[in-house]
Amino acid sequence: MSLDWEKIERTDLWKILQKLPKGSLLHASLHAAVDVDYLIETAFSTPGIHVYATRHLASPDDSNEVSFVFQYSSGSAKDTEDKPTMWSATYEPLGLVPLERAASSFPDGGEAGFRAWLKSQCTPKVGFLDYQRRAMPIVNSLLSYEPILRSCLRHVFAQIAADGIGYVEFRHIFNFPYHKQGRDTPEEDYGEWCHAFQDELARFRGTAEGRGFHGVRIIWTSRRSLSNRALSESMTYCVLAKCDYPEVISGFDIVGERDERSLTDLVPILFWFRKQCVEEGLEIPFVFHAGESLRNEDEADQGLFDAILLGSRRICQGLSLHKHPLLIDSIKEKKILVECSPMSDEILGLTDGIQTHPLSVLLSRGVPVSLGTDVPGLLGQNAHILTRQFWQAIHGLDSMGLAGLAMMVENSIRWSCYEDQPTGEWLSDLREGILGEGVRARQLQEWYAEFEKFCEWVTQEFADIEVDEAK
Ligand SMILES: [Zn+2]
Structure with a gap:
């Protein structure tokens, strides 16, 4: 309906x-x-927000299986500059990546693509299971x-x-x-x-x-x-x-x-x-x-x-x-x-x-x-x-x-x-x-x-x- x-x-x-x-x-x-839009906006405007995943997200199919969440860290962007992000197969599981860097290096359209992807992760249309497994951890981590x-x-x-x-x-x-x-x-x-x-x-x-x-x-x-x-x-x-x-x-x-x-x-x-x-x-x-x-x-x-x-x-x-x-x-x-x-x-x-x-x-x-x-x-x-x-x-x-x-x-x-x-x-x-x-x-x-x-x-x-x- x-x-x-x-x-x-x-x-x-x-x-x-x-x-x-x-x-x-x-x-x-x-x-x-x-409100998901408000949340994403707030995450981007808050200093020190990082993301991490339980495994790399190099192929789009992975995104439904891998847990992807947020965490605050005071570490400077320089510390992680040369480390691979979760979009690369060489990503080290649980490694913190500054939000800006994760967004700009998103393989499908940079920051704009990342924001759209993140929103889709928070509002799945498939049903309860997906909703609980994907959206709740993302929102609750923030x-x-x-x-x-x-x-x-x-x-x-x-x-x-x-x-x-x-x-x-x-x-x-x-x-x-x-x-x-x-x-x-x-x-x-x-x-x-x-x-x-x-x-x-x-x-x-x-x-x-x-x-x-x-x-x-x-x-x-x-x-x-x-x-x-x-x-x-x-x-x-x-x-x-x-x-x-x-x-x-x-x-x-x-x-x-x-x-x-x-x-x-x-x-x-x-x-x-x-x-x-x-x-x-x-x-x-x-x-x-x-x-x-x-x-x-x-x-x-x-x-x-x-x-x-x-x-x-x-x-x-x-x-x-x-x-x-x-x-x-x-x-x-x-x-x-x-x-x-x-x-x-x-x-x-x-x-x-x-x-x-x-x-x-x-x-x-x-x-x-x-x-x-x-x-x-x-x-x-x-x-x-x-x-x-x-x-x-x-x-x-x-x-x-x-x-x-x-x-x-x-x-x-x-x-x-x-x-x-x-x-x-x-x-x-x-x-x-x-x-x-x-x-x-x-x-x-x-x-x-x-x-x-x-x-x-x-x-x-x-x-x-x-x-x-x-x-
Ligand atoms: Zn209920």
Whole structure:
């Protein structure tokens, strides 16, 4: 499905949806929220950026197999002047090459060709596997250097606030050591990453465009493909970051491809993580990806059972959920929200389109659902990421109207992990909703007021048309 967004963005329906206060964005990856053009520009304008590859990239076919990433180094260009670059068969694996040199020596069109190639590596159109394997390491390696991280965060915060989003929980995989500005030696943990994050968020909220913005937190995300040892290391970093920057870390998730380790297989180590959290007195709730496939696959379905049993507060994707009435009952009873992203599911080849996406079935069975973006970078453009999902839902589903969208927005606020709460408190707060006394209730009250203003604006601005007509 390719949509003519330029045309769509001129419609009345688009104008209405853009203005709709969208509550929280709960399903989004930080690396995918970064605008690729902006990132490449920033990399080129930041001094000391180098690239390295696990093997030479002399023939174009190699580029899909070899890992190619960025790293800061203060070493002068002179040091590496006569060493072969990764475009030569004599390249020494892992050798650092200054970005400018790698670009200008790119065999297919010099710097311009390199920029185009790099962009294509960050926005593959082939599907999830390629996207994860190629784009994520490239983007995350750049987000591991302080000046680039700060610059990209500023850009991302501005874009999401401009899209009418009030709060975000970004999933992020910490798979590269973090370098502070001008430092060759990486940090031992991710405390400084969290510090820069908190700092930029505070700065953004102090600006005019960030005034109504409630905040952003990070769901620490590990990869299923890791060995138990590597996984426990990642979990330990998570605990350390949470101890020092409790406001930054809101939850824990573990992601990967379906053929990798199942949640069942991971249960022992997840319990180990739980125990570490309890010992440190930390509240890091699970917010798992599960049921990532529409097809009949026992493992994906088993993942749903495990996610529920492990006490996941929300479930991401849940594509196979609609086939299991028992699970649906259990999800409703345990007050678990399903984070749906029909548009990216389609782009990733997991579903055929919004019409066949389980979203409408879940809604009709009374499952709490919210709309997310997951991999906006794949859409080629990152502005208005959530407005596009809303547009697709209202346009693609006959049963969906403004009331349906508003309900999903309300859900997104109710299921936000604004603050650390033990399970009992979380559940009672959820139940009380707007009548509660904490941050959640306040956010709901604020949103109701904003929504009322929005409805007034719609009736004044579009006095002679109806939303259904605008479709
Ligand atoms: Zn996801």
